[in-house]
Amino acid sequence: xxxxxxxxxxxxxxxxxxxxxxxxxxxxxxxxxxxxxxxxxxxxxxxxxxxxxxxxxxxxxxxxxxxxxxxxxxxxxxxxxxxxxxxxxxxxxxxxxxxxxxxxxxxxxxxxxxxxxxxxxxxxxxxxxxxxxxxxxxxxxxxxxxxxxxxxxxxxxxxxxxxxxxxxxxxxxxxxxxxxxxxxxxxxxxxxxxxxxxxxxxxxxxxxxxxxxxxxxxxxxxxxxxxxxxxxxxxxxxxxxxxxxxxxxxxxxxxxxxxxxxxxxxxxxxxxxxxxxxxxxxxxxxxxxxxxxx
Amino acid sequence: xxxxxxxxxxxxxxxxxxxxxxxxxxxxxxxxxxxxxxxxxxxxxxxxxxxxxxxxxxxxxxxxxxxxxxxxxxxxxxxxxxxxxxxxxxxxxxxxxxxxxxxxxxxxxxxxxxxxxxxxxxxxxxxxxxxxxxxxxxxxxxxxxxxxxxxxxxxxxxxxxxxxxxxxxxxxxxxxxxxxxxxxxxxxxxxxxxxxxxxxxxxxxxxxxxxxxxxxxxxxxxxxxxxxxxxxxxxxxxx
Numbered sequence: 001x002x003x004x005x006x007x008x009x010x011x012x013x014x015x016x017x018x019x020x021x022x023x024x025x026x027x028x029x030x031x032x033x034x035x036x037x038x039x040x041x042x043x044x045x046x047x048x049x050x051x052x053x054x055x056x057x058x059x060x061x062x063x064x065x066x067x068x069x070x071x072x073x074x075x076x077x078x079x080x081x082x083x084x085x086x087x088x089x090x091x092x093x094x095x096x097x098x099x100x101x102x103x104x105x106x107x108x109x110x111x112x113x114x115x116x117x118x119x120x121x122x123x124x125x126x127x128x129x130x131x132x133x134x135x136x137x138x139x140x141x142x143x144x145x146x147x148x149x150x151x152x153x154x155x156x157x158x159x160x161x162x163x164x165x166x167x168x169x170x171x172x173x174x175x176x177x178x179x180x181x182x183x184x185x186x187x188x189x190x191x192x193x194x195x196x197x198x199x200x201x202x203x204x205x206x207x208x209x210x211x212x213x214x215x216x217x218x219x220x221x222x223x224x225x226x227x228x229x230x231x232x233x234x235x236x237x238x239x240x241x242x243x244x245x246x247x248x249x250x251x252x253x254x255x256x257x258x259x260x261x262x263x264x265x266x267x268x269x270x271x272x273x274x275x276x277x278x279x280x281x282x283x284x285x286x287x288x289x290x291x292x293x294x
Numbered sequence: 295x296x297x298x299x300x301x302x303x304x305x306x307x308x309x310x311x312x313x314x315x316x317x318x319x320x321x322x323x324x325x326x327x328x329x330x331x332x333x334x335x336x337x338x339x340x341x342x343x344x345x346x347x348x349x350x351x352x353x354x355x356x357x358x359x360x361x362x363x364x365x366x367x368x369x370x371x372x373x374x375x376x377x378x379x380x381x382x383x384x385x386x387x388x389x390x391x392x393x394x395x396x397x398x399x400x401x402x403x404x405x406x407x408x409x410x411x412x413x414x415x416x417x418x419x420x421x422x423x424x425x426x427x428x429x430x431x432x433x434x435x436x437x438x439x440x441x442x443x444x445x446x447x448x449x450x451x452x453x454x455x456x457x458x459x460x461x462x463x464x465x466x467x468x469x470x471x472x473x474x475x476x477x478x479x480x481x482x483x484x485x486x487x488x489x490x491x492x493x494x495x496x497x498x499x500x501x502x503x504x505x506x507x508x509x510x511x512x513x514x515x516x517x518x519x520x521x522x523x524x525x526x527x528x529x530x531x532x533x
Contacts, residue, residue, distance in 0.1 A: 024333030090371065097372075115390075117497050118371045125372060130315035133356055136373075220360065220368075230323070230330060233445035236472040239325045240332050243472070246449055 008241045020242045029227035033258070035141070036213045036224060043148045044209065048202075050153025055160035069157065076154035084151055085218050089143050093126065100124035137221070144219045152209055159201030164190055166197040168282060196277040196285070203270040207263055228255055315354045316501065318344050319374035322359040323443050324465055326525045327380035327490075330359070339525035340378045343397055346517065347492075350508035363423055363442055366390060369493060375501060376494055380462065382426050382487030392496045394505045396489025397518060399531045403427050405481045406466050407458035408451060414481045417457035420447040426486045427460045451477070460484075464526050 004011065005019035020026070057069025076084070097120045098112060105121035112119055122128070127135045167190050175185040216223040232248030278285030320328045322336055331337035336357040348355035358374050369377050369391060382400075383393045403426075405414050415435045421428040423440040431438045439456045441447045448469055450456040459466070463483060470477050492509075494502045512518040519532040 024335070025330060028334045094371065114497055117495050119495075119497055120372070130354075133358065136358070220373075222359075229443075233323070233443070234448070236325070236468050238468050238472075239329050239337075242332060246445075246452070248449075 016242075023242065025227075025231060028222070029224065029231060032222060032224045032227050035216070035221065039141070039145060039148070039213060039216065040209065042145050043152065044206065046145065046149035047152035047156055047205075047209070050149050051156025051158075051160050054153060054157025055164060058157065058161050059164060073154050073157050073161070076151055077158065081151060081212065081215065082218065085147055085215055088150070089147050089219055092143060092146070094118055097124055097126050100126065140220055144216055144221055147219070148209070148212070148215075152205055152212075155205050156202065159198050159205065160194065162201070163194040163198035167193045193281070196274075196281050196283060199270070199274055199277060203266075203274075206266060206270070210263055210266065211259065224255060224258075228252055315356055316348065316376060317374035318348075318355050318357050319360050319365060319369060319377050320344075320357065320379045321362045321365065323362070323445065324380050326468065327462075327465065328378070339398075339521060340380065342521050342525070343512075343518070344376075344378050344492075346512060346521075347397075347505055347508040350511055351504040353504065361442070366493070370495060372495075375498065376492050376505070378492050380465075380490055381493055383489055383491045384426055384487055386429075387493070390496075391493045392498070392502055393491035393493055394502055395509055396491045397509050397512075398490035398522065399533060400485060400487055400489045401531065402463045402483035403430070403460060403486045404463040404466055404479050404483050405458045405460050406448075406451065406470055406477050407480045408454075408477055409457065410478060410480055412457045412480050414458055418455070420450040420456035420459045421461065422447055425461075427462070430484065430486060431460050448477075464530070467527075 002015075002019060002022070004015055005022075008016060008019055011019065054069050054072050057065050058073060060066045060069065097118075101108070101112065101120035101124035104123045108121050110119070127139045171189050171193065172185055175189045180188065214223060214225045217225045228251035229248065232246065232251035234246045235243050237243040274285065275289070278289055280286060280290075320336055320340060322328055322330045324338075326339050328336060328338040328340045336359065341357070344355060344357070360368050360374070362379070365377055365379060365381075366387070368374065377391070380398075381387070381393075383396060387393070405412070405419070413436075417436055418439055419431045419434075419436040420439045420441060421431050422444050423442055428438060428440055439450060441450060444461060444465060447456070447459045447461065451459045458480060463479075466479070470479060492505055494505070509518070513533050522530050522532050
């Protein structure tokens with residue numbers, strides 16, 4: 001990185017660390033923080049969308065749709081995250097490949113399962129075997145986002161389902177008295193007002209989602225935990241210009257501080273949002289705001 | 295007419311550029327066999343062997359890392375095409391995947407401890423999970439303590455959690471050397487396994503044959519032995 005890094009053995013500690021902390025390996029570590037942020041930025045809205053869909057389905061008066069919504073919430077909430085992550089991602093990946101296989105290689109006659117091998121024709125591989133490494137990584141990341149979104153979507157669906165029912169009955173009846181259709185009532189009255197009831201639950205989910213990001217590691221995405229472990233391990237002078245002992249503790253201490261700062265910042269933002277949403281609501285929070293203004 | 299020729303030429307180039315890409319799966323945490331260097335790239339003995347094998351077999355190779363623990367399932371489900379990760383050829387593994395001929399002769403495994411009198415058959419011995427060494431410890435009568443990575447097995451001995459660690463002697467040698475006398479070899483070396491080979495899916499006979507041919511030619515002209523000496527020192531066993 002710096003010109004003076006050519007011979008690390010001769011450097012004073014400050015320069016040694018300046019060189020050590022800017023190696024290619026460390027840059028991968030810093031990029032991994034970006035991966036975590038990107039995961040959160042994509043997963044949170046997607047999970048909310050899944051949650052919204054699940055809640056609407058669960059509320060539906062059409063019985064099969066309602067079963068579907070309630071089934072989704074019950075099944076995904078009931079299965080341990082790790083089991084879901086390990087099973088679902090492999091099943092999804094192989095499911096996609098199998099479908100492509102059936103469509104793209106109709107002339108293939110051998111069985112897809114041969115002993116422990118899962119075999120599809122080369123054209124059906126996802127991503128294609130000869131695509132560059134970044135495509136493989138992007139695909140793995142997309143699978144991870146989808147899995148996170150489905151898991152957290154189920155919890156969000158339950159929260160939103162409850163929040164929709166928590167909107168005061170009088171509001172809904174008034175809307176009906178004004179001649180609004182159920183759809184209009186839902187769009188104009190229930191959805192705008194439900195957020196104040198949903199926010200504590202959603203905020204909770206957000207915190208858990210932040211803490212769940214190390215599960216990325218289980219899915220083969222090289223996240224900050226992977227690199228912290230990789231960088232923290234002792235290295236001997238034969239295999240690195242920057243030999244050091246077992247520094248795992250320090251790298252994990254950095255992760256601890258990172259997660260604490262991140263969740264603290266989230267709390268501050270959520271508190272502001274809560275206060276904002278309480279305005280004009282017939283809740284204790286709204287009442288406190290009204291008295292404060294008077 | 296010109297456009298047709300041009301198009302045909304382009305297609306030919308595209309087809310040539312489409313030469314099979316082989317994804318090489320490794321662990322990246324088992325020096326000197328394989329590890330990530332300061333630049334974050336796969337490096338080590340197996341990187342050198344793998345690149346040479348690919349060049350001789352005229353394959354385009356791409357290196358990917360995967361946790362040791364799930365390295366076989368990810369091969370069989372097609373996430374990469376080979377395992378080149380210091381994996382000893384054993385009968386149990388051979389039932390699930392296929393191996394090429396060995397590119398590293400059957401090597402000794404050894405015990406390392408902080409205490410020269412460590413109890414190797416009744417004490418607690420650390421080993422990396424799913425390795426032939428872990429299998430050996432389990433049968434030796436010692437209490438087996440398994441870890442996901444090689445680093446963690448060493449850390450367990452240093453912290454006193456385990457009395458000794460049992461691993462490939464070639465991986466342990468640099469660790470012992472650098473420990474400044476803190477760690478030392480104890481007990482006798484144990485020869486295990488049938489050497490180290492490249493793992494491929496059982497259904498990938500063609501790839502296995504191509505790799506085998508390349509390894510044979512490297513054994514014949516002595517370039518494989520040169521690599522072994524370069525990474526494991528003059529005393530290493532060669533072909």
